[in-house]
Amino acid sequence: MAKRIDLLQGTLDLIVLEMLRSGPANGWQLTQSILVVSRGAFKVNYGSIYPALRRLEAQGWVKGRWGTTENNRRARFYELTASGRKQLAGQREAWDDFSKAIGLILEAH
Amino acid sequence: MLARWLIRLRAFLRGRRVDSEFDEELGYHLEQQIRLNRELGMSREDARCAALRELGNPLQLRDEARETWRWRRLDELGHDIRYAVRALRDHPGFSAVAILSLGFGIGATTTLFSVIDALDFRPPPFHQPERLVFLAELWPETEPDCPRCPGRTWAATANEWRTRTSSFEAFGIQNDSYLCLEDAGVGDCPDVGYASPGFFGVLGVRPALGREFLPEDALPGAAAVVVLSHDTWKGRFHGDPTVIGRRFEYAEDSTFSTRQSSTIVGVLPEGFRFRRDNPFWMPLTDDSGRRDTTVVARLKPGIAPAAADAELSAVHRGLVAARPDAYKGPDAAVRPLREALQWRRGEGRGTLFAIATIVLLIAVLNVAGMFTARAAARHRELTVRRALGASGARLVRQLLVEGGTLGLAGGLLGVTMATWGVGFASLSFGMERNGPPAQLDHRVLAFATGLSIIAGLLAALLPAVGVGRTDLYSALREPAASGRKERAGWTPRVLLVGQIAAGLILLSAAGLLGSEYLKLRYLDVGYDPVNVYEARLNWPYREEPELMRPEAERARAMIERIPGVVSASLRYISGSRPAIIRAEGLFPGGEEELSAPVVNRVDADYFETLGIRIVAGRSFSEDDDRSAPLVAIVNRAAASAYLPGRSALGQRLFLGDSASAGEWVTVVGVVEDVERGEYVRRHLPRLYRPLAQSRLYHPYITVDFKVAESHPEVLGMVQSALREALGSPIRPVTSHEGELADKFLSQRINAVALNLFAAFALLLAGVGIYGNVAYAVTRRTREIGIRVALGAERGNVLALLARSGIAIAFAGVTLGCLGSLALTRIMQSFVSTTSVTDPWVLGGAAFLMASAVLVATYLPARRATAVDPTVALRDQ
Numbered sequence: 008m009a010k011r012i013d014l015l016q017g018t019l020d021l022i023v024l025e026m027l028r029s030g031p032a033n034g035w036q037l038t039q040s041i042l043v044v045s046r047g048a049f050k051v052n053y054g055s056i057y058p059a060l061r062r063l064e065a066q067g068w069v070k071g072r073w074g075t076t077e078n079n080r081r082a083r084f085y086e087l088t089a090s091g092r093k094q095l096a097g098q099r100e101a102w103d104d105f106s107k108a109i110g111l112i113l114e115a116h
Numbered sequence: 117m118l119a120r121w122l123i124r125l126r127a128f129l130r131g132r133r134v135d136s137e138f139d140e141e142l143g144y145h146l147e148q149q150i151r152l153n154r155e156l157g158m159s160r161e162d163a164r165c166a167a168l169r170e171l172g173n174p175l176q177l178r179d180e181a182r183e184t185w186r187w188r189r190l191d192e193l194g195h196d197i198r199y200a201v202r203a204l205r206d207h208p209g210f211s212a213v214a215i216l217s218l219g220f221g222i223g224a225t226t227t228l229f230s231v232i233d234a235l236d237f238r239p240p241p242f243h244q245p246e247r248l249v250f251l252a253e254l255w256p257e258t259e260p261d262c263p264r265c266p267g268r269t270w271a272a273t274a275n276e277w278r279t280r281t282s283s284f285e286a287f288g289i290q291n292d293s294y295l296c297l298e299d300a301g302v303g304d305c306p307d308v309g310y311a312s313p314g315f316f317g318v319l320g321v322r323p324a325l326g327r328e329f330l331p332e333d334a335l336p337g338a339a340a341v342v343v344l345s346h347d348t349w350k351g352r353f354h355g356d357p358t359v360i361g362r363r364f365e366y367a368e369d370s371t372f373s374t375r376q377s378s379t380i381v382g383v384l385p386e387g388f389r390f391r392r393d394n395p396f397w398m399p400l401t402d403d404s405g406r407r408d409t410t411v412v413a414r415l416k417p418g419i420a421p422a423a424a425d426a427e428l429s430a431v432h433r434g435l436v437a438a439r440p441d442a443y444k445g446p447d448a449a450v451r452p453l454r455e456a457l458q459w460r461r462g463e464g465r466g467t468l469f470a471i472a473t474i475v476l477l478i479a480v481l482n483v484a485g486m487f488t489a490r491a492a493a494r495h496r497e498l499t500v501r502r503a504l505g506a507s508g509a510r511l512v513r514q515l516l517v518e519g520g521t522l523g524l525a526g527g528l529l530g531v532t533m534a535t536w537g538v539g540f541a542s543l544s545f546g547m548e549r550n551g552p553p554a555q556l557d558h559r560v561l562a563f564a565t566g567l568s569i570i571a572g573l574l575a576a577l578l579p580a581v582g583v584g585r586t587d588l589y590s591a592l593r594e595p596a597a598s599g600r601k602e603r604a605g606w607t608p609r610v611l612l613v614g615q616i617a618a619g620l621i622l623l624s625a626a627g628l629l630g631s632e633y634l635k636l637r638y639l640d641v642g643y644d645p646v647n648v649y650e651a652r653l654n655w656p657y658r659e660e661p662e663l664m665r666p667e668a669e670r671a672r673a674m675i676e677r678i679p680g681v682v683s684a685s686l687r688y689i690s691g692s693r694p695a696i697i698r699a700e701g702l703f704p705g706g707e708e709e710l711s712a713p714v715v716n717r718v719d720a721d722y723f724e725t726l727g728i729r730i731v732a733g734r735s736f737s738e739d740d741d742r743s744a745p746l747v748a749i750v751n752r753a754a755a756s757a758y759l760p761g762r763s764a765l766g767q768r769l770f771l772g773d774s775a776s777a778g779e780w781v782t783v784v785g786v787v788e789d790v791e792r793g794e795y796v797r798r799h800l801p802r803l804y805r806p807l808a809q810s811r812l813y814h815p816y817i818t819v820d821f822k823v824a825e826s827h828p829e830v831l832g833m834v835q836s837a838l839r840e841a842l843g844s845p846i847r848p849v850t851s852h853e854g855e856l857a858d859k860f861l862s863q864r865i866n867a868v869a870l871n872l873f874a875a876f877a878l879l880l881a882g883v884g885i886y887g888n889v890a891y892a893v894t895r896r897t898r899e900i901g902i903r904v905a906l907g908a909e910r911g912n913v914l915a916l917l918a919r920s921g922i923a924i925a926f927a928g929v930t931l932g933c934l935g936s937l938a939l940t941r942i943m944q945s946f947v948s949t950t951s952v953t954d955p956w957v958l959g960g961a962a963f964l965m966a967s968a969v970l971v972a973t974y975l976p977a978r979r980a981t982a983v984d985p986t987v988a989l990r991d992q
Binding site: 057 | 124138146147148149171
């Protein structure tokens, strides 16, 4: 199993936004897909995902709506908004700069 | 961000729904996790346990998530308020005392603020009051202490100002007088206001019915018109909407000799008052010439008051320079409208307000002390809450909210009390009908609300300071009532000392005012006012007042014959005083310093009727008539002023208008000083001359009569007899006692109010001390038990417990005495007959306060020592 890496603060927002880029999802689905896509590295806890989703919603980057799942259960689905897309692009860029800079430092030494 | 606000708004409006939605969302997640676990092979139980463990604390999750969609502070505030209200309900004793204390203090302060607001702050209720000004001539001679104090202006002068100045767009001229009406044979003379045409328009006041005065109404010979005040319309005319156009009859003066008929043309709006609440208004006619008036004007837009002032001053000085004798004062000024509306009442309002603030302070100190004691008792509860995750700041905020809620509750009570208080204050300050009315309008209410919150916060603040820094662990470990000393030990004691000191200051102030009032009430006014009445008669002989003389004597004799009347006498007041008074044998140079006496012209029965004591010599007799030598009787003050150092009897005095025009009179008697009218504080020299030896200049005379018993029948008979004698309605007779009581009304109300405050302060201090000692004693129950079990004498233990109480009492009383002495100068403005450093008053107050405190110390201590030591030892 891949190593469990601690999520750096602030990156959860980026991850969620990116995951939602491909389409709306509910909280459970998000945690599962993050786990799968990161190949087991990030197991996002309840305690982080829901506050994060609500936070993103408060900022207006995602929109939450009640819907039904495949087995006819009620769940809240989130989807990216236009400003959320913009925010995602910005955060991706910021992340690129950040990781490049770290890379430079590590390589130089 | 709009989205953000919308979300919060939605959550705010549908709070619970949003919470349950979140729970539902979590619930779904949990379900899925359980399902996954089961698929991974766990048993049902394990699956659920594992899932729940991973979830953690759902409540905490919800709280964290909530941050994003709620205004947290608002939420907390709501929670705190509900908690505070519940706490108040759970401790009814505490709450009642606290709310009563604060309510009393806030009520007092609010009442006095309403007075101050009406007189000093509130803009007059007219249209754009900041553009309205008061134009006044300055008379340095009548007000030597205040050369730039505004006086009244002749109407003619005002008219000249109107034509020669350009700063004003409208002028209004007004003065006050009276008219007389007859109701079933009894005459009454209500006030009437005279106003120039358009006067009400200048103020921006529109009549509720009809119209106001037009220029035609003011022309000489115009038909008489009258405008009613709202209250008059509602009262006398029963609110009849058809009152416009009706005739209204009245007499010009109390002789009822000239009757007038006028037409009612308008009714003023409710609540209108200009200087005085005039029931009737009539137009100021153009020929008012030299009548004293109040002049108001509206500034033209863009003109500053200072510029208008400069113009008016220049114009007036120009007028005076051209014709110096035609004007009263040498200069004129533009003043704020407020100065026109006020009468010189409301003196001492600042001091009373300061006193009310002291009362409030005492209440706050008391409540703070109660909070401190309670905070110590809630030590445990608070530390547990901290352990559960509440921050120190949160707890402090909650305590503050408790204080604020308590304050508001007290404020509610206070405002209710103030609704009565304002009525009394209006009476006391003479604001009932004159000057702007004191009322609880929105400004005063806003003040009361703010004050309540501040008072509550202050009361909660002191103990709250200690709470934030409690040491969690040790507080949880120790039992609540241990033998150790409290950390915030000195705060409650300091509060109590402050309370006692402030209370003592109040007590001594109350004592001073009370003794002042008593002295005034039972003042040796120099005569016996009991059952003595006066009737003011106005004979229709304006041209020939001498005709009144025999008729007045006839009336007097008729009254004396009525059964029940003991004696009757005549009194005639001359309008002018002699300009010069000189004693024979005194150096001529001493004249100018002697102040002219009031001269009363009375008949032989006067001193007997009024019960004025004759100190030396004799009263007047029938022999002192026109053919006899001119005599006079002086009062004590006159004797010492004009004839110092020797017996006044037989001395001669010169009374005259100038050094040559006057007469010499011989003093034949000396009487006690009689205090009437406004001059209670000084003994004025007074001279009496026989009526028979006096010239009559006007047809007004007063009949004083004494009855055996104040029976309304007797008074009725006197009244009808006088009406018959005069042939016209007369004003109702008034009682001397009643007038004296009215005069002291203000002092009486102040004394009562202050005594009420002081009693309250005493009670609070007593309760405070009692509570404090009782609480301290409860904490030391164990220690007491040990001591008694080890053989300590009850008395010693008592002394030990009472020691701190006595120390507090001593400190408080000392501080209070010093404070009272320090504030003597302020108190001096209130009392005249009592010395402010009267040792009896101060000593009495100190004694009272100390006794109360000692009793409050003794009682709980005694109760504690009576406890069975085994019970005390067992008690945790």
